[in-house]
Amino acid sequence: MLTEKLQSVVCIIGAGPAGSSTSIFLSKLGIHHIIIDAASFPRNKVCGDGLDMKSIRMLNQIDPNIFQNEILSNPNFTPCNGVRLIHPSGKNRDYVIDRKLAKPHYHPFYVSKRMDFDHFLVKKIDKAYANLLTETKAKSIEKTTEGWKIIAENRNGELEINCKLLVGADGDHSLLLRHLGERKIDRKHYAGSVRQYFKGVGDMHPDNLLEFYFPKKYPFSYFWIFPLPNGEANVGYIMVSKYASEKNYNIRKIFTELITTDPILKQRFANATPTGEVEGWGLPLSSLQRKAYGDGWLLVGDAASVVSPSNGEGIGNAMMSGCIAAEFIAKAIKLDNFEEGTFKNYQRELYRPLKEEIDRYNKYIDKKPEWSNWLINNLIMDNFVTQKLYKKFMQKWMETAYEKRIKVIVD
Numbered sequence: 001m002l003t004e005k006l007q008s009v010v011c012i013i014g015a016g017p018a019g020s021s022t023s024i025f026l027s028k029l030g031i032h033h034i035i036i037d038a039a040s041f042p043r044n045k046v047c048g049d050g051l052d053m054k055s056i057r058m059l060n061q062i063d064p065n066i067f068q069n070e071i072l073s074n075p076n077f078t079p080c081n082g083v084r085l086i087h088p089s090g091k092n093r094d095y096v097i098d099r100k101l102a103k104p105h106y107h108p109f110y111v112s113k114r115m116d117f118d119h120f121l122v123k124k125i126d127k128a129y130a131n132l133l134t135e136t137k138a139k140s141i142e143k144t145t146e147g148w149k150i151i152a153e154n155r156n157g158e159l160e161i162n163c164k165l166l167v168g169a170d171g172d173h174s175l176l177l178r179h180l181g182e183r184k185i186d187r188k189h190y191a192g193s194v195r196q197y198f199k200g201v202g203d204m205h206p207d208n209l210l211e212f213y214f215p216k217k218y219p220f221s222y223f224w225i226f227p228l229p230n231g232e233a234n235v236g237y238i239m240v241s242k243y244a245s246e247k248n249y250n251i252r253k254i255f256t257e258l259i260t261t262d263p264i265l266k267q268r269f270a271n272a273t274p275t276g277e278v279e280g281w282g283l284p285l286s287s288l289q290r291k292a293y294g295d296g297w298l299l300v301g302d303a304a305s306v307v308s309p310s311n312g313e314g315i316g317n318a319m320m321s322g323c324i325a326a327e328f329i330a331k332a333i334k335l336d337n338f339e340e341g342t343f344k345n346y347q348r349e350l351y352r353p354l355k356e357e358i359d360r361y362n363k364y365i366d367k368k369p370e371w372s373n374w375l376i377n378n379l380i381m382d383n384f385v386t387q388k389l390y391k392k393f394m395q396k397w398m399e400t401a402y403e404k405r406i407k408v409i410v411d
Ligand SMILES: Cc1cc2nc3c(=O)[nH]c(=O)nc-3n(C[C@H](O)[C@H](O)[C@H](O)COP(=O)(O)OP(=O)(O)OC[C@H]3O[C@@H](n4cnc5c(N)ncnc54)[C@H](O)[C@@H]3O)c2cc1C
Pocket: 013, 014, 015, 016, 017, 018, 019, 036, 037, 038, 039, 045, 046, 047, 048, 049, 050, 051, 052, 136, 137, 138, 139, 169, 170, 171, 172, 174, 175, 193, 194, 195, 236, 280, 281, 282, 283, 300, 301, 302, 303, 307, 312, 313, 314, 315, 316, 318
């Protein structure tokens, strides 16, 4: 039964990092909109929970004081000072930033459970401009002469939303993407992944390093251990779907096998206890561009396929896509033109920051797969020069993340 009819120029489906960021940046531009999400926040999302420097940069762009005022002292965020590569020889390679050179609140990474992080972002949605409806699931969408009609469902019944511009921020299984007939999976540009929470993983580094292990046996895949507050860790495994399907690999089985039988990892997990189930989800990699705009619509985040192909990070990219989309929406409203041509350069801006890593991935993905993890393990050496170089890069990336706003060119 239809209980309510709502109208707005812009409607966003999904309030994950992509949808929340779109909303936050639209509000900063003074644009009223509706944003709906099927979930009630805080809600779980299968993820590694790692916040990379793109996420840090976007958080700073939301509020330059957010780290000093809200994040550093927040028990739901673990500040991390670098990266550890767990080497198959058993000799770890640690890349830790020099704290003497970094400002107190500058950390290259953070880890925060998505249950907490997504809720943190949702609370930043500005109710003065956004009509946020949670526990409201979009069931169907239909193109109309005026724009779009969305039928959603919540505890009160059915709801009709009419808008001129629809933003698909509803993740990998996006309803808008399916409506457009564009949810196609190319396994070379898609990854399968699982994660589980643990308590008591042994030998965690005091600097809270993000740990990566590249098993020799399984190409184009890695295992991770990311530190969380209260002695917990997010532990997971990711593999490019092409290799999983060609070799008939079962990612869940490999994950368990690594923890229980791998000579390096099994010692770390000898006294560890799971605090949740093994959960899996897919990652649409940006190495295959998806058309992210059209007549009266834009895609952001996983729906737009903007996950980094080299490491599977998608939170920062999703937030960045929201920031870029907001600028194009402002342009469309100013011109009162929601046709495809208005958004043409959105595609360019969306993929511009990812170009280098996309090119690198596409160059190597078809090369001898059995070499991929061998190369990573052997080329990244633990010597004075590589340590110094990496620290220097991290220092530079941090300065960009904490000090430079991203520029969006709408014309
Ligand atoms: C195992 C795994 C590990 C990962 N690790 C990392 C990591 O460590 N760091 C990193 O940066 N990235 C990581 N990623 C990628 C990251 O999780 C995604 O890229 C990110 O969540 C994308 O955000 P999003 O807002 O586009 O989509 P989502 O986070 O999926 O949000 C989509 C939202 O849309 C809502 N929704 C869906 N359908 C509807 C509907 N019909 N109506 C209303 N609402 C709807 C959902 O409830 C949800 O809240 C990982 C992914 C996986 C699977």
